Amino acid sequence: MSLAIPNGLDNTVERPGERAPLVLGDTTYHDITEAVCQVAERKPSVTWWLGFLVSFILLQWFGFCIAYLLYTGVGVWGNRNPVFWGWPIVNFVFWVGIGHAGTLISAILYLFRQEWRTSINRAAEAMTIFAVACAGTFPGIHVGRAWLAFWLAPYPSLNLWMWPQFRSPLLWDVFAVSTYGTVSLLFWYMGMVPDLATFRDRSKNKWRRMAYGILALGWSGSSRHWMRYEKAYALLAAFAAPLVLSVHTIVSFDFAVSQVPGWHTTIFPPYFVAGAIFSGFAMVLTLMIPARTILGLEKLITLRHLENMCKIILATGSIVGLAYGTEFFIAWYGQVEAEKFAFVNRALGPYWWAYWIMVTCNVISPQLFWFKKIRSTPWIIVVVCIFVNIGMWFERFVITITSLSRDYLPSAWAYFSPTWVDWSMLIGSFGLFFTLFLLFCRLLPIINMAETKATLAKQYHMSHDHAAGEGH
Amino acid sequence: MSQDKDKIVKGIVAEFETVDTLMDACRTVRDSGYKKTDAFTPFPVHGIDTALGIKPTILPWLCLFGGMAGTGTAIAMQWWMNGIDYKYIISGKPFVSFPAFMPVAFELTILFASFAAFFGMWALNKLPRYSNPMFTDPRFDRVTDDRFFLYIDATDEKYNFAEVEKLMGDAGSAYIQPVVEDDSPKQVPRFIFMVWMLVAGLSAIPLLAVLKMRLTRSELPRFHVFFDMDFSPAKDAQHATTLFADSRTMRDDVEGTIYRGQYSEEIVSGKKVAASATVDDLRFVSRFDDEALSAAGGDRDPGGLSDEAKVELDADKKDPDNKESDQKDSAGSDAGNAGSASPDSGDAGAQPPIPDDQWLSEIPLTVDRAFIEKGKEQFNIYCAVCHGRNGSGQGLVHERARKILSQWWVPPSSLHQKSLYRDKYPDGKMFGTITYGVRKMPGYAAQIKVQDRWAIVAYIRALQETRRGSLDDVPADLRADIESAKLEAEARLKEEAEKQKKKDNATEAQK
Numbered sequence: 001m002s003l004a005i006p007n008g009l010d011n012t013v014e015r016p017g018e019r020a021p022l023v024l025g026d027t028t029y030h031d032i033t034e035a036v037c038q039v040a041e042r043k044p045s046v047t048w049w050l051g052f053l054v055s056f057i058l059l060q061w062f063g064f065c066i067a068y069l070l071y072t073g074v075g076v077w078g079n080r081n082p083v084f085w086g087w088p089i090v091n092f093v094f095w096v097g098i099g100h101a102g103t104l105i106s107a108i109l110y111l112f113r114q115e116w117r118t119s120i121n122r123a124a125e126a127m128t129i130f131a132v133a134c135a136g137t138f139p140g141i142h143v144g145r146a147w148l149a150f151w152l153a154p155y156p157s158l159n160l161w162m163w164p165q166f167r168s169p170l171l172w173d174v175f176a177v178s179t180y181g182t183v184s185l186l187f188w189y190m191g192m193v194p195d196l197a198t199f200r201d202r203s204k205n206k207w208r209r210m211a212y213g214i215l216a217l218g219w220s221g222s223s224r225h226w227m228r229y230e231k232a233y234a235l236l237a238a239f240a241a242p243l244v245l246s247v248h249t250i251v252s253f254d255f256a257v258s259q260v261p262g263w264h265t266t267i268f269p270p271y272f273v274a275g276a277i278f279s280g281f282a283m284v285l286t287l288m289i290p291a292r293t294i295l296g297l298e299k300l301i302t303l304r305h306l307e308n309m310c311k312i313i314l315a316t317g318s319i320v321g322l323a324y325g326t327e328f329f330i331a332w333y334g335q336v337e338a339e340k341f342a343f344v345n346r347a348l349g350p351y352w353w354a355y356w357i358m359v360t361c362n363v364i365s366p367q368l369f370w371f372k373k374i375r376s377t378p379w380i381i382v383v384v385c386i387f388v389n390i391g392m393w394f395e396r397f398v399i400t401i402t403s404l405s406r407d408y409l410p411s412a413w414a415y416f417s418p419t420w421v422d423w424s425m426l427i428g429s430f431g432l433f434f435t436l437f438l439l440f441c442r443l444l445p446i447i448n449m450a451e452t453k454a455t456l457a458k459q460y461h462m463s464h465d466h467a468a469g470e471g472h
Numbered sequence: 473m474s475q476d477k478d479k480i481v482k483g484i485v486a487e488f489e490t491v492d493t494l495m496d497a498c499r500t501v502r503d504s505g506y507k508k509t510d511a512f513t514p515f516p517v518h519g520i521d522t523a524l525g526i527k528p529t530i531l532p533w534l535c536l537f538g539g540m541a542g543t544g545t546a547i548a549m550q551w552w553m554n555g556i557d558y559k560y561i562i563s564g565k566p567f568v569s570f571p572a573f574m575p576v577a578f579e580l581t582i583l584f585a586s587f588a589a590f591f592g593m594w595a596l597n598k599l600p601r602y603s604n605p606m607f608t609d610p611r612f613d614r615v616t617d618d619r620f621f622l623y624i625d626a627t628d629e630k631y632n633f634a635e636v637e638k639l640m641g642d643a644g645s646a647y648i649q650p651v652v653e654d655d656s657p658k659q660v661p662r663f664i665f666m667v668w669m670l671v672a673g674l675s676a677i678p679l680l681a682v683l684k685m686r687l688t689r690s691e692l693p694r695f696h697v698f699f700d701m702d703f704s705p706a707k708d709a710q711h712a713t714t715l716f717a718d719s720r721t722m723r724d725d726v727e728g729t730i731y732r733g734q735y736s737e738e739i740v741s742g743k744k745v746a747a748s749a750t751v752d753d754l755r756f757v758s759r760f761d762d763e764a765l766s767a768a769g770g771d772r773d774p775g776g777l778s779d780e781a782k783v784e785l786d787a788d789k790k791d792p793d794n795k796e797s798d799q800k801d802s803a804g805s806d807a808g809n810a811g812s813a814s815p816d817s818g819d820a821g822a823q824p825p826i827p828d829d830q831w832l833s834e835i836p837l838t839v840d841r842a843f844i845e846k847g848k849e850q851f852n853i854y855c856a857v858c859h860g861r862n863g864s865g866q867g868l869v870h871e872r873a874r875k876i877l878s879q880w881w882v883p884p885s886s887l888h889q890k891s892l893y894r895d896k897y898p899d900g901k902m903f904g905t906i907t908y909g910v911r912k913m914p915g916y917a918a919q920i921k922v923q924d925r926w927a928i929v930a931y932i933r934a935l936q937e938t939r940r941g942s943l944d945d946v947p948a949d950l951r952a953d954i955e956s957a958k959l960e961a962e963a964r965l966k967e968e969a970e971k972q973k974k975k976d977n978a979t980e981a982q983k
Binding site for chain 2: 154167187217250
């Protein structure tokens with residue numbers, strides 16, 4: 001059973017009265033299985049080994065830095081009076097933001113029946129979980145005595161005899177991020193079970209079969225199972241959608257509920273959420289474009305997928321740009337001296353360079369996506385997305401550092417300088433992220449085969465009807 | 473299949489190549505009256521539920537209850553933890569603060585509902601189930617790839633192998649097989665069990681070590697996994713150090729260090745220690761220690777609060793000392809009074825004022841030019857607003873009070889009255905007045921440092937000298953300067969007087 005797609009590899013052209021195909025070429029169900037499984041089944045390529053080696057070394061370096069930090073104390077960071085939040089929190093917010101795209105693609109696009117999500121959602125969800133793992137590391141080690149980080153949890157302690165303070169946004173954050181991590185993991189794993197069953201059934205090796213067999217929970221593809229599974233998937237999507245929005249909202253409360261000028265603004269929740277989606281999509285594209293080429297998945301992750309994501313980046317990037325402008329407007333309109341100063345200081349103060357890197361990368365660079373040529377040229381997309389990622393890191397840097405370094409008390413003002421440990425941890429967290437991602441590429445189904453096949457079935461069904469219609 | 477003959481047949485399965493043929497087969501099977509059927513597909517096929525007659529799931533209800541349990545848990549937890557069991561005040565929010573409890577309630581609602589969806593789905597599907605008769609057929613492996621299977625259970629009322637085989641064949645299936653029981657060994661292989669035991673045993677070692685340490689007695693020091701702050705890097709007195717060239721940890725005080733007790737009580741209180749070392753005088757050392765004072769039987773009257781009422785009360789009292797001192801001079805109801813008698817204890821038991829000879833008669837610190845300059849600076853900051861920069865009692869606040877005809881204004885004393893000279897008003901008493909206040913004047917102990925208060929006393933003495941001293945008091949080499957300054961000032965005054973006169977004449981002429 002094969003199926004010819006008339007317009008070859010360019011499915012970005014809209015054809016009136018027709019849905020653009022999302023699976024290209026003479027692709028069958030079995031081709032999808034082959035295309036996805038070969039990524040994990042064949043011997044890893046040299047590129048993979050190189051990438052893994054570099055990532056793994058960075059991960060070890062990250063581990064060493066954490067050990068050094070725990071042994072020596074938080075003084076190894078550049079966090080000094082008055083900037084006690086420094087890079088660890090910048091990195092935390094950056095990674096949590098990255099982690100928003102996965103669940104957004106899985107949940108919100110699912111609820112809106114955006115079928116193009118099917119071939120990218122798995123990798124995006126995996127990316128979410130790895131990003132949340134990176135994010136979770138930073139507040140964990142930032143608490144000072146990291147071995148007591150479990151004090152964040154409301155557990156009946158016989159030593160402390162006290163409970164956490166539930167009126168603090170920092171505690172809401174603990175609940176939000178851990179709930180988000182947990183639900184994302186459930187969602188990811190549940191979505192993966194039918195594909196793990198595919199891996200199981202294709203395994204030649206006894207051990208492999210056993211390992212995937214255990215993970216696949218005995219999935220047989222029964223229609224009754226599928227029915228409940230789909231219901232559960234829809235429900236989880238419905239729960240995860242508001243959850244995605246709540247997580248970065250609550251992260252923004254960490255800032256907005258305080259009194260620090262430049263933080264104490266009601267625009268933060270929508271502004272943070274838009275920024276999170278923006279950075280998350282940029283990261284998905286940064287990873288997916290090389291992956292689709294190296295792993296030979298162009299027929300499943302098509303230009304149309306990339307183009308759609310570029311459009312979302314363009315939309316959210318414009319929201320972020322609007323938010324920057326609104327912040328300045330409100331600072332002027334509100335006529336609060338400290339607030340006005342905070343924003344002038346952001347743009348023209350000692351961190352002007354960070355501010356303008358942020359504006360260039362976040363506001364100007366995504367505007368290139370107005371041009372279709374740019375939206376459909378993968379290597380340009382990657383370049384723009386890397387700029388967006390840099391810009392979003394700087395956004396968090398600007399918000400955290402500039403506001404803290406100059407708040408109400410001029411005698412306490414100071415310039416923040418990162419140490420080598422700060423740098424190492426930022427780079428090392430990428431090591432953790434990429435190590436996990438590369439392992440994921442090798443060990444787990446990186447594209448949702450079952451859903452892609454369902455999309456193909458629908459596509460086949462439609463073209464079948466179409467052909468039948470023409471026949472009459 | 474011959475090798476399957478002796479096994480129990482669980483049902484029959486037929487393979488299909490496309491969704492459409494499977495759907496047609498499902499409808500045929502349903503219409504033929506089969507009930508215990510199931511289809512197996514590599515992806516969810518829409519419409520197969522109705523084609524097979526599958527009932528909807530109760531999963532959404534489970535999620536609803538899960539979500540409600542989450543909300544309830546979160547609210548109850550926060551209510552009890554922050555509102556009942558462990559209350560503490562945070563930025564003026566109520567202990568039970570629902571707006572602040574919402575985020576956690578929201579998160580737990582989502583979390584519990586998601587758990588319900590996830591675990592509920594697996595439970596309803598009776599998964600994980602690793603031994604499944606369907607898996608005995610190697611061809612069934614393609615169900616997760618690209619083949620579709622329809623299954624009819626042997627327990628179905630209408631089940632009959634030949635009939636079903638024909639039905640499936642007609643529906644387009646080229647592969648129809650009985651499903652036999654899974655007779656593979658149910659036991660977990662021994663080596664897996666061994667590995668599991670080994671891992672469990674090894675991972676129990678740290679736990680057991682911790683338990684042993686917690687539950688048994690030992691004379692050794694506590695084992696520190698993390699040092700926390702148990703070991704101070706500070707050196708003991710006789711230790712050597714590498715931080716300083718002389719290797720000594722004991723260092724001299726940093727210049728300007730004030731150690732406890734450096735200021736003697738005389739300096740702090742302004743009184744002679746021998747004469748005043750009674751418990752009552754604790755108030756000079758620890759003004760805010762009410763308990764100590766009441767134990768000593770003396771009521772404390774914070775300097776800043778002695779007001780009009782108190783002056784009146786003092787005046788009413790028949791105590792001749794008070795009366796006398798009140799009448800003697802305007803600054804009379806002095807520190808001694810202010811300190812000992814209080815408005816609400818104006819009885820005979822009130823302590824007599826401290827006699828002048830118990831005050832220090834002289835400033836107990838070295839008085840030099842810098843000291844007096846310091847006093848000048850402090851005087852001009854704190855005292856001059858009322859007493860005037862020249863000490864005449866004509867400060868700006870006083871002028872203002874007169875201008876608005878304030879009825880409650882008690883004029884500040886001129887510091888040039890004879891009753892305030894050193895012979896009548898010892899330096900210690902002046903210090904006490906600054907420290908504890910008098911009448912409307914509040915005490916300045918909180919604003920001005922001890923040394924600076926003495927410096928102010930020195931400066932006041934200098935101011936007083938300006939009105940009563942003579943040229944003989946000035947060192948010989950400076951007299952010429954004074955003379956010339958005096959002449960200059962006189963000339964200027966004269967000039968100004970003439971100007972004024974001219975002006976007056978001019979005004980008169982105009983009239």
